[in-house]
Amino acid sequence: MTTVPAVLGIDLGTSSVKVALTDQVGAVVAQAVCDYPVDRRNPGWAETDPEAWWQAIRTATAQVLATAPAASVAGIAGIGLSGQMHGVVLSDAEHRPVRPAVLWADARAEPQLDLLRALDLSVRARLANPLSPGMAGPVLAWLHVHEPEVLDAARHALQPKDWIRAWLTGVAAGEPSDASATLLFDVLAADWDDEVVTALGIDRRLLPDLLPSALTEAGRLTTAAAEALGLQAGLPVAAGAGDTAAAALGSGLFEPGTVQLTIGTGVQIVTVVPAPTAESVAGLHDPVTHLYRSATAHGWYAMAAGLTGGQSLDWVRRILGAEWSELYGVADRGSRPDDPVFLPHLVGERTPYLDTNMRGAWTGLDARHDRVALLHSALEGVAFAVADCLDALPGIPSGNRDLRLAGGGTTAPAWRQLLADVLEARLHAVDVPGASARGAALIGARAAGLLDDARLTEVATPHTTLIAEPGPAAEALRDRRFRYRDTLARLRA
Incomplete structure (x- = not known):
């Protein structure tokens, strides 16, 4: 054969x-x-x-x-x-x-x-x-x-x-x-x-x-x-x-300054950084973002990590009896000023709060609110938590920014648009379904001698497509995020 x-x-x-x-x-x-x-x-x-x-x-x-x-x-x-x-x-x-x-x-x-x-x-x-x-x-x-x-x-x-x-x-x-x-x-x-x-x-x-x-x-x-x-x-x-x-390897994340967002069970926002030195870590007594070795021979990356991604949304959809398609489908409903605020921190939070005692909540509930309003506010709350992570990552501009998207938790078009509006960023889809599994396979190919380092870098670099950018809803969502952060600060206090 x-x-x-x-x-x-x-x-x-x-x-x-x-x-x-x-x-x-x-x-x-x-x-x-x-x-x-x-x-x-x-x-x-x-x-x-x-x-x-x-x-x-x-x-x-x-x-x-x-x-x-x-x-x-x-x-x-x-x-x-x-x-x-x-x-x-x-x-x-x-x-x-x-x-x-x-x-x-x-x-x-x-x-x-x-x-x-x-x-x-x-x-x-x-x-x-x-x-x-x-x-x-x-x-x-x-x-x-x-x-x-x-x-x-x-x-x-x-x-x-x-x-x-x-x-x-x-x-x-x-x-x-x-x-x-x-x-x-x-x-x-x-x-x-x-x-x-x-x-x-x-x-x-x-x-x-x-x-x-x-x-x-x-x-x-x-x-x-x-x-x-x-x-x-x-x-x-x-x-x-x-x-x-x-996932970073499988989606070709090699260039410093490139930022990639993955929403799975949790949230990871990753960017390539130089190797640490005694000088660069001297002041890192209480960092809120992570510094880890990459899958390459000598590389490093910085990461903002949240606990409030897919596991929070999965809890919401199970409690409300919604399929994933229905949950993501309400993302294009649009935010309303009197919508409830959802705090998605059901199991605590890492970046930027480092607080295992944080807990979730729906606040501002009103008898007029229906199931769709709760589902939409949950998506909105997770997007706000992602924004908190992104803002904490060193060296990332506060606006006019570009992010690459990877992972199955960001494939629904309406959900992508909501993320673009909340993060105030152009989102580029990485044409790599299952980046972690692909990365694992490429690692296996390199260890088996099927690829050398140069060829690995070449084949790992994927095609990206601009799939969402901030739209008219961004301004209203900026106000909603202010309310979210104010509510969160009050409850934590």
């Missing part, structure tokens, strides 16, 4: 996994999605059984292999990975989970942030990132205090996609794009910060060795994993990247 070179990209999201089979330049041949639950059994908690991830990967991979051309299936040359960031998977020496994974949206470790606040400012500056309870450092500190018996049974503390890779290859390792997002990483030394690890009371042996970059080959597919997935044993498996870094 004639074979066609192909790569399998696995993108492990918060509530679903996407598996994509692509050719060697990232064009999708076949793809499938499989969902799994997020357990919120206690207030502020967010967990998932890693076994549910693995079963979902098996299901989605089987669907891809069943629908892809035989020549592409036979030509699979490698596997690339992308995954939700910040959380913790504790596993034993055989990589079996010893408890459910704690996810990025989990807020239980808020008290442990005081351990980081007590550090010398020069040490905190080396972390160069906001203090957030859902990151691996505070979570591990919490687990050491509250579940010491679980820690005794654990051998590895891994990021979600790193655990998947360990399950595929039998080798536990980390890599910089995820490690830099743990609040345990020295951005100048590009390694774990042992002083911080000690201050948080974390057993250093749990932290894996770090591979050089996301593009590195991390190991080979074991016989057991190959049989479970229906693949050939011995395929190279890339280190992989955090989902935001993978």
